[in-house]
Amino acid sequence: MTFLLSSKTRALLAISLLAIGTTTVRAQQSADELSTLREQVRLLDQKLKVIERKQELKDEDAATAAKTAPKIALTDKGFTLTSADGVNAVKIRGLVQLDSRLFFDDKGNGLVNNSFVLRRARLISEGTFAKNFSFQLVPEFGGSSVSLVDANFGVTIYKALQFKFGRQKSPVGLELLQSDSWTFFNERTLVTNLVPNRDTGILVTGDIANGTTNYAVGVFGGVADGASTTNADFDNEKDAVARIFVSPFKNKTGLVVQGLSFGVAGSIGREKTTAGRTSGYKTDGQQTFFSYLATTIADGQNRRLSPQVDFRKGSLGVIGEYVISTVNVRPSATGVKTELKNKAWQVSTGYVLTGEDSSYAGVVPKNNFDVAAGTWGAFEIALRYAKLSIDDAAFPLYASASTNADEAASVGLGLNWYLSKTVRFTFDFYNTKFGFNTAAAVTPPASPSVLHQSERAFITRFQLSF
Amino acid sequence: MKLKLFTLSVLALFANIAAFAKNIELLNVSYDPTRELYQEYNAAFAKYWQAKTGDTVTVKQSHGGSGKQARSVIDGLSADVVTLALAADVDALYENAKLIPQDWQKRLPENSAPYTSTIVFLVRKGNPQHIKDWDDLVKTGVSVITPNPKTSGGARWNYLAAWGFAAKKFDGDETKVKAFISALFKNVPVLDSGARGSTTTFVQRGIGDVLLAWENEAFLSLKEFGAGNFEIVVPSLSILAEPTVSVVDKFVKKKSTETVATAYLEYLYSDEGQEIAGHNFYRPRNAAIAAKYASTFPTLKLITIDQAFGGWTKAQKTHFADGGVFDQIYAK
Numbered sequence: 001m002t003f004l005l006s007s008k009t010r011a012l013l014a015i016s017l018l019a020i021g022t023t024t025v026r027a028q029q030s031a032d033e034l035s036t037l038r039e040q041v042r043l044l045d046q047k048l049k050v051i052e053r054k055q056e057l058k059d060e061d062a063a064t065a066a067k068t069a070p071k072i073a074l075t076d077k078g079f080t081l082t083s084a085d086g087v088n089a090v091k092i093r094g095l096v097q098l099d100s101r102l103f104f105d106d107k108g109n110g111l112v113n114n115s116f117v118l119r120r121a122r123l124i125s126e127g128t129f130a131k132n133f134s135f136q137l138v139p140e141f142g143g144s145s146v147s148l149v150d151a152n153f154g155v156t157i158y159k160a161l162q163f164k165f166g167r168q169k170s171p172v173g174l175e176l177l178q179s180d181s182w183t184f185f186n187e188r189t190l191v192t193n194l195v196p197n198r199d200t201g202i203l204v205t206g207d208i209a210n211g212t213t214n215y216a217v218g219v220f221g222g223v224a225d226g227a228s229t230t231n232a233d234f235d236n237e238k239d240a241v242a243r244i245f246v247s248p249f250k251n252k253t254g255l256v257v258q259g260l261s262f263g264v265a266g267s268i269g270r271e272k273t274t275a276g277r278t279s280g281y282k283t284d285g286q287q288t289f290f291s292y293l294a295t296t297i298a299d300g301q302n303r304r305l306s307p308q309v310d311f312r313k314g315s316l317g318v319i320g321e322y323v324i325s326t327v328n329v330r331p332s333a334t335g336v337k338t339e340l341k342n343k344a345w346q347v348s349t350g351y352v353l354t355g356e357d358s359s360y361a362g363v364v365p366k367n368n369f370d371v372a373a374g375t376w377g378a379f380e381i382a383l384r385y386a387k388l389s390i391d392d393a394a395f396p397l398y399a400s401a402s403t404n405a406d407e408a409a410s411v412g413l414g415l416n417w418y419l420s421k422t423v424r425f426t427f428d429f430y431n432t433k434f435g436f437n438t439a440a441a442v443t444p445p446a447s448p449s450v451l452h453q454s455e456r457a458f459i460t461r462f463q464l465s466f
Numbered sequence: 467m468k469l470k471l472f473t474l475s476v477l478a479l480f481a482n483i484a485a486f487a488k489n490i491e492l493l494n495v496s497y498d499p500t501r502e503l504y505q506e507y508n509a510a511f512a513k514y515w516q517a518k519t520g521d522t523v524t525v526k527q528s529h530g531g532s533g534k535q536a537r538s539v540i541d542g543l544s545a546d547v548v549t550l551a552l553a554a555d556v557d558a559l560y561e562n563a564k565l566i567p568q569d570w571q572k573r574l575p576e577n578s579a580p581y582t583s584t585i586v587f588l589v590r591k592g593n594p595q596h597i598k599d600w601d602d603l604v605k606t607g608v609s610v611i612t613p614n615p616k617t618s619g620g621a622r623w624n625y626l627a628a629w630g631f632a633a634k635k636f637d638g639d640e641t642k643v644k645a646f647i648s649a650l651f652k653n654v655p656v657l658d659s660g661a662r663g664s665t666t667t668f669v670q671r672g673i674g675d676v677l678l679a680w681e682n683e684a685f686l687s688l689k690e691f692g693a694g695n696f697e698i699v700v701p702s703l704s705i706l707a708e709p710t711v712s713v714v715d716k717f718v719k720k721k722s723t724e725t726v727a728t729a730y731l732e733y734l735y736s737d738e739g740q741e742i743a744g745h746n747f748y749r750p751r752n753a754a755i756a757a758k759y760a761s762t763f764p765t766l767k768l769i770t771i772d773q774a775f776g777g778w779t780k781a782q783k784t785h786f787a788d789g790g791v792f793d794q795i796y797a798k
Contacts, residue, residue, distance in 0.1 A: 046609060049673045050655040056671075057658065 076421040078124075078466050087131040093124040095181060096464045097142070101285060104456040111449040113287065118142045119461070120180060122149065132156040136168075149198060149228075160206040164218075167229060168203065170196035171216040171243040172265045174308035174321045175346070181465035182362035184317070185284075185414050186426040189346040189386035193281040194325040195304060196220070196239070196267065198228035203241075212250045214263075216243045222269045224298075225325050225342070226281065239269030245308070259312035266305045271298040271327075281388060283408060284430035285457035287450040290390055290404045292329070299337055300328025310360060317358030320347040331397045340394050346386035350416070354378045362421070362465075369419035382414035382428075395437040402445045407435030410455075426461045488521045490726050495545035497532035497555075497619050497709070498660035499683040503746040504549070510742060511733050515726065523726060531660035532619030533558075539565065539714060546718050546727040549711045551619020551661075552771075553577070554778040554786075556712050565716045579708035580734035581748035584768055585620075585627045587699040588668065588677040588684045595675040599701045600631040603676060604649040611667050611674035613658045615785075615792050619709070620661035622786060624678040627705040629785075630769040634703065648795045669696070680707065681763065682747035706768040709748075 071082045078093035097119040106113065121142040128134045138150035152166030169177055173195030175188050201220030208215065222239035223229050245263030249255050280291030308321035322345040330337050356363050356378045367375035387409040395401040414428040432455040436443045444451045494504060508525040515523045528535065528543070532551035539545045540563045550556050556578075559565040571578045589597050595608050603610050613621040628650055629643060636642035656673060658664040661683055668677035669687050676699075679687070684698050711731050718724040733739050740750040744759040775781035785791045 046655070046673060049671055053656050053667055053671050053673055057656070057663070061659075 076466055088127075088129050090125065090127040093126065094464065094466055095120055095122040095124065097121075097180070097186075098462045099186065100460045102458045103285060104458070105453055106449070107452045113285070113450070119186075158206065160208045161204070162206050164203040164205065165201075167198055167200045167231075170199040170201075170220055170223070170239075170241050170267070171203065171205070171218065172196055172241060172267055172304055172306055173323065174263075174265075174306070174310065174319060175348070178319075178360055179362070179465075181424070181463060182360070184319075184348045184350040184380075184382035184416070185384060185412050185428050185430075186459055186461040186463075187284050187286065187428070187430075189284070189344075189348065189384060189412075190281070190388040190408055190410055190432075191321055191323050191344040191346040191386055193226040193388060194323040194342055194344050195225065195306065196223045196241075197226060199223050199239070200229045200231065201238070201241075210251060212247050214243075214245045214247075216265075217241070220267075222271055222302075225304075225327075237270040237272065239267050239271075239302075241265075241267040256313065257311075260309075261311070262307075262309040264305070264307045266303065268301065268303045270301050272300075273298045281390075281408070283432045283450070283455050283457075284410050284412060284428075285432070285455050285459065287455060288448075289408050289432075289434060289451060290399065290406070292394070292399050293331070295332050296329050296398045297333065298327055299330045300339070302327045312358050312360070315352035315355060315358055316349070317351075317360075318347070318349045321345065329398050335397075338393055338398070340391040340398065342388070342390050342394075344386065344388035346384060348382065348384035348386075348412075350380050350382040350414075352378055352380045356418075363416070363418050364421050365418045368421075369417075369423075377420060378418040380416040380418070382412070382416060384410075384412040384414075386410045386412075389435075390437075392437060395439045401437040401439035402441050403447055403451075404437075404445075405434035405451055406437040409433050409435070422464060422466045424461075424463045424465070426459075426463070428459050428461075430455065430457045430459070432457075490521055490523045490723060492523060492525045492546040492723060492727055492730060493528065493544065494525055494547050494549055494730075495528045495535050495539055495543060496549040497535060497551040498529055498613075498662035499620065499665075499680050499686070500549060500709075501527065501529055501662070502686065503682075503743065503748060506746065507734070507739065507742045510738055511730055514733060514736075514738070515729065521726070523730075525730070529660075529662070531613065531617035531621075531663075533617045534659060539563075544717045544721065545714045546721065546723050547711060547713050547731055549709065549731075551707070551709050552622060552778060553579075553708070553710045554622075554782040555619055556710050557779065557782075559712070559714065563716075565714050566712055567715065570712045571710065573713075574711065574731060575735055576751050577708065578710045578712060578731075579751075580711060580731075580739065581709065581743040581750055583681045583707045583709065583748055584704045584766070585623050585678060585701075585707065586681050586684050586704065586764075587701060588679045588687055589675065589697050589699050591695050591697060593697055593699065597676050597699055600628055600650075600703075601635075603628070603653060603678075604646060605653075608653050608676065609655055609674040610650060610653045610676055610678065611656065611658075611664050612654055612678040613661055613664045617659040618661055618664075620664075620680050620683070620707075621657075621678075622781075623680075623705055623707045625785065625792065626771065626775060626781060627701075627703070627769075628678075630705055630774050631701065631703050633774070644791065644795060647791075651796055681749075685747035685762070700764045700766050703767045703769065705774075706770045708771070 068084045070084055073080045078091050080089060080091045082089040099117040099119045101115050103113050119142055122138050122140055125137045134154040136150050136152050140147045140149045150167055152164055152168045154162060154164045156162045173192055176192050176195055199220040201218050203216055203218035205216040218241045220239045220241055221229055243265035245261060247261040249258045249260060252258055280288035283289050303326040306321055306323040311318045324341055324343045326339060326341050328337055328339050350358055352358055352363055356366055363378050363380055365378035369377035390406040410430055410432040412428060412430045414426060417425040434451055496504060504527050512523045515521060532555045536550060536555040536558045539548060539559060548556055560568050587597060612624045615621040615625045628647055632643040632646040656667050658667055661680055665683055665687060667673050669691050688696055713727045718727045740752040740755040744750045744755055749763055750756045771778055771781060
């Protein structure tokens with residue numbers, strides 16, 4: 001059978017076949033292109049995923065390394081090197097205090113007491129090992145010779161049960177226990193004359209009752225009022241020291257009395273010495289106004305009792321303490337024994353004018369002193385009164401009425417400028433009046449010159465503490 | 467008389483105290499893919515030990531690349547036992563720190579390898595790159611996932627299995643074998659530090675066409691992430707991987723845990739220990755229990771480290787020590 005097609009029909013058919021062929025080729029090309037594109041997308045997707053995974057692995061490695069690498073921190077609390085697990089740490093801190101002492105209206109002949117003094121220069125190293133073992137080493141480079149202020153190590157069983165062995169502050173005086181850097185005034189009050197300073201011994205301490213109560217019980221070698229151990233115990237007897245300090249409202253947010261803490265501290269021991277018992281009691285200007293006769297020795301029980309209180313509410317801070325120090329003395333090895341009771345009390349208050357909180361651990365300015373930024377740090381004003389009375393029975397057998405005051409009463413007015421947490425200027429004026437025993441031949445005594453007039457001292461301090 | 471009574475009472479009290487059950491803590495430092503195995507085993511052992519002695523045992527686990535884990539123990543991580551991917555990593559505890567005796571491997575049966583495994587391939591569903599054997603891993607465009615042999619025990623087994631295949635294929639021509647291994651590692655886009663990391667790379671991050679995996683890790687991936695997503699490919703030849711275990715003598719003596727740590731490892735050879743190994747896709751040593759799991763594990767030709775490489779000490783020194791063959795190949 002033969003089909004006859006017109007030339008027009010043949011032409012149409014040829015065009016149709018060509019079109020179909022072209023479409024098929026195009027479809028094949030599109031499929032190939034799509035396949036190629038898909039493969040390219042897959043490869044790109046793989047490359048992207050590989051990059052992401054490599055970054056993820058880098059991050060994991062960095063996180064792992066961070067877990068095992070020791071941490072180094074340099075802050076306003078010093079330089080700290082901490083092990084990755086946080087259980088070992090060594091901290092280096094420092095304290096430098098440069099004082100200018102200026103005394104007004106001194107009438108004594110040849111009295112030289114206006115001076116610049118490097119009051120304290122300490123490089124403090126502290127540390128913790130295996131989380132529960134700590135140490136503290138505080139050499140003193142200020143003063144006339146290098147000495148060791150603190151050298152102790154601690155063992156923490158629980159927060160409520162911690163041991164501290166070595167040279168440390170004896171926990172009696174409230175103001176004494178506060179860091180040298182952060183007292184309201186650049187010098188502590190007369191009260192601190194009657195409490196032990198650094199002593200060597202064993203202390204058990206801890207926070208109990210949800211941190212509202214701190215207790216401390218210790219056995220120390222025993223030191224005279226205001227004195228620190230010389231590392232040579234002067235007798236076979238030891239002093240027992242105890243303190244309890246309660247902050248009953250510490251966890252009651254919003255209460256006016258939330259920042260109220262109070263407590264009582266005391267020491268008891270027996271002492272028998274062969275020489276004078278104290279280097280003397282000092283004024284706010286660090287001038288000696290009372291000391292026992294060189295022949296006076298301690299022989300018998302000595303006791304101290306000190307009720308104390310601390311209150312903080314916003315910018316306001318108040319501390320107060322009373323101390324009665326009882327000591328049994330003899331005028332010589334065979335002389336009559338007498339029990340003397342010396343007493344002192346003080347109230348100090350500070351108010352931070354720039355609004356920061358008052359704190360036992362110092363004021364932290366909201367803004368550091370920075371002229372360019374127009375910020376000035378924090379300012380605090382302070383006021384205090386303190387009085388120390390020597391037992392009348394001390395005169396004249398144990399101390400000369402002619403060369404000692406038997407009472408000192410001091411008013412202090414201060415301005416503290418916190419340029420930062422670490423830098424502080426203090427400007428303090430002290431006015432200390434002396435009282436004298438009736439056994440004195442003349443009043444004021446002929447010597448020493450510091451007793452010829454009330455002490456009016458203007459003491460300024462530049463302090464760097466970190 | 468009263469004093470005697472008091473003394474006896476005090477002694478009796480101390481005797482009672484001594485008789486009280488103890489709480490014992492062990493640290494098992496292991497390699498990456500054994501997490502699930504030891505979670506199950508630790509519970510079983512604790513139960514067994516309590517029934518036997520009354521003491522409560524808690525076993526802490528630490529996992530990571532086998533080489534890294536050994537390094538941690540050498541550096542002071544006080545492991546009671548190590549259960550590592552290969553004998554060379556346990557040897558390192560003797561070589562570098564004398565934490566164990568030199569003959570540690572003789573202290574337990576089967577050269578201190580209570581279970582075995584091998585190396586297989588895990589590919590994506592449908593095996594789109596048609597990977598069937600080691601040859602396919604060196605083809606252009608095939609992306610291979612394996613951890614770093616410098617840090618991972620599993621990776622060393624991977625490397626040696628590939629080497630064994632190439633050695634057979636090229637009739638021991640070392641130049642060609644090295645070229646083969648070099649080509650394989652050129653196809654590796656990411657080197658994780660451990661086997662579990664590589665599994666994450668392949669399974670969870672979707673990278674690569676094939677994962678060189680411990681057999682148990684491959685089975686676990688199927689179980690955890692669904693058989694519908696992956697397939698296991700068994701190559702024509704692989705290697706008998708023998709993860710080894712040891713008490714760390716220096717630490718157990720210090721911690722007074724030697725008895726329980728030794729018992730912990732010995733119990734791996736018990737029927738229950740072997741069952742748990744099989745259940746977690748490790749090949750049990752116990753023939754009867756291995757027979758129970760025979761259908762799970764494919765039969766394939768396995769070379770051994772001793773036959774093919776002269777033992778782990780030699781293999782480690784030749785291939786994986788600093789400056790060894792792997793370093794030379796990978797640097798290129």
